[in-house]
Amino acid sequence: MLFLTLGASFVVLVLAGLLLLNQATAGIVESKKQASIAEAIGIHSFMQQQLRLPETRNVAINEQLIQLAALAGAESGRYQVLIQGPSSVYQSSEILAESVPAELRAAVESGTGMFVTPTEVVFVDDDQAPVPGWAVGTVLVDSGGERYPIFYIFQMTSEVATIRALQGAVVSTGLALLGALAAIAYMVTVTVVRPVRKASQTALRLASGNLDERMLVRGTDDIASLAESMNEMADDLQQRIRELETLSAVQRRFVSDVSHELRTPLTTIKMATDVIHESRGAFPPQTARAAELMFSEIERFDVMLQDLLEISRFDAGAAVLSLEDVDLAALVRSEVQAHTALAEQQGTELRFTARGDATAMMDSRRIRRILRNLLVNAIEHGEGRPVHVTVAGDEDSVAVTVRDHGVGFPAAQAAQVFERFWRADPSRTRVVGGSGLGLAISLEDARLHDGWLSAWGRPGKGAQFRLTLPKDTDTALTSSPLPIIPTDVTARRTDT
Incomplete structure (x- = not known):
């Protein structure tokens, strides 16, 4: 300056x-x-x-x-x-x-x-x-x-x-003025620019999470007032963040405690429901129907409770991986076959494609859960159109994409779909039951593998989810074997 x-x-x-x-x-x-x-x-x-x-x-x-x-x-x-x-x-x-x-x-x-x-x-x-x-x-x-x-x-x-005398006078006067301006500029820098720069640096440190940072207050001028305002803002911000952290911790503890407390009575209720459900043939039609509804809702409640327990483990940092060398293509193929019956009920055709070596170190239980969530999500929102599942691998990573051609979602919601309990259209009836935590848990499982879980969608053009995993724990992801934008969309853009 x-x-x-x-x-x-x-x-x-x-x-x-x-x-x-x-x-x-x-x-x-x-x-x-x-x-x-x-x-x-x-x-x-x-x-x-x-x-x-x-x-x-x-x-x-x-x-x-x-x-x-x-x-x-x-x-x-x-x-x-x-x-x-x-x-x-x-x-x-x-x-x-x-x-x-x-x-x-x-x-x-x-x-x-x-x-x-x-x-x-x-x-x-x-x-x-x-x-x-x-x-x-x-x-x-x-x-x-x-x-x-x-x-x-x-x-x-x-x-x-x-x-010539005038030239000398102008030069000497100019040098004197330049020296005076240098002194004035230095004084302005010391009294104004430096405090403002310190305020900017303090704000950056506050934004980076150093909430104990404060400005030194000197004098009673406008710069001192700025420093006092910055310090008051930092105090208020620190207090609000602490309140939010406390509230968040209380909420997480509440969810964890409630989930654990509900597990024992739910187990007892589920055992009793199983007995009643197995004996429903001896009941009158209305009672038998009530037994079936109670059984299905207890099953759904059990899934929701398991999801809540899993989320609480992620929040507590207690989630761990059990890594093994797994062929992702074979894992995906088995999950596609397991969901074929559900897809047929919805009138949806599942299409599977694999190319390249897709073997990597992963926790097969967690990856199956991610695939299960993605496939159920695609079948539910695919409106009976085909769902394409693709697996590919390269030297450093493996990936799987699940592409549906259903309702889709706006591009601005690509990150919101992974938020807890988020739904694009709350008024629409869900055909397949769910807790609203499936994609959030899937994202945490992907991060636990140091992988990526990305989403692409457009209204009326469907959606595509892509899971990318490193082949081993020492490899950092820099690219994916599969694009996040569906190939049919990019091909259509090229033709036009």
Whole structure:
């Protein structure tokens, strides 16, 4: 920030100095030009009068011009003169004829009036460097009407000295201003920028989870007020987060305790329900139907309770893997066959494809649970259309995709489908029972394997879930053998 401010200040000072110098130089040069013209007009009128005096009519023109040149020489400190006579050039003794530009000579010889042009005054003395000046040209007319070009040369020696002094003053003033701006920028950086930067760093550390971070409060200015506000915000945030953590811990403990407490009575109820269900043939029709409904709901309640217990184990960090070398293709094929009956009830065809070596280290029980959730989800939401199950492997990983062509879901909900108890359409009746925790548990099982569980979906175009696992525990996933976007969708985009 400091260097940026100094750089911008330096540029502004340079531009302002150049503008000031240009304006001052232009004013000095223009003032000298106007003064030269005015003085040339005065001396020229005097010379013209001298040339036409009656007593000079009998004097040779060359002598008259020599006298006029000598008269000008008396004023050599203010200007120099050069007269083009009939046979030679008469000029002041200090300058050379090269001081008159060729274009000015041509203008005077071919025109009338007075002409002025900038020039470089060249001196007879070689040790004296040329200086800029103004050349004013016109003609002298004698009593006989003869024209003699005359040029007045005005040096700008004092003006050049003034301009150089002005340049030095501008440079020294600019350096002084730059130094003052540097001091001001440093003070602003110390008093404003650094505290704001510290506030930003403190906010970043708070956002990263370091809730004990605080700002040092000094003084009573706006920066101190900012520090106090930041500290108050951090205190409030820390308190709210602690309250939420406590509430979350209480909720998890409640779910875990309730799940464990319900397990014993549910086991007893389930045993009694099994006995009643097995004897339902001896009951009246209504009682037998009630026994079947009670049996199915107790089974569903048991599944929900098992899911809650599994979620509580994940929350407590007690979930562990039992790894073994498993052929994922064979595992998936057996799960597809196990769900064929359910798929036929829904009018859905299960299609299985496998390619490549799909052997990897995994917990087969947990992977079966993931596949079971994905297949049931696809059958339930596939609206009777075919469900494609694909397995593939490469050098580092294995993957399986489950693709349905049912209702699908918006792309923005691709992450929400793994949230606990989340449902895309709560008003829609579920055909296959579930706890609403299946995909959440599946995601935790995938993470436990250091794997990925991803979802793709579009309304009316179905959905695809992809499970990717590393082949061994030492391999970090960087890619998947199967794409998350279905191949039929990408092929349709290519065709269009």
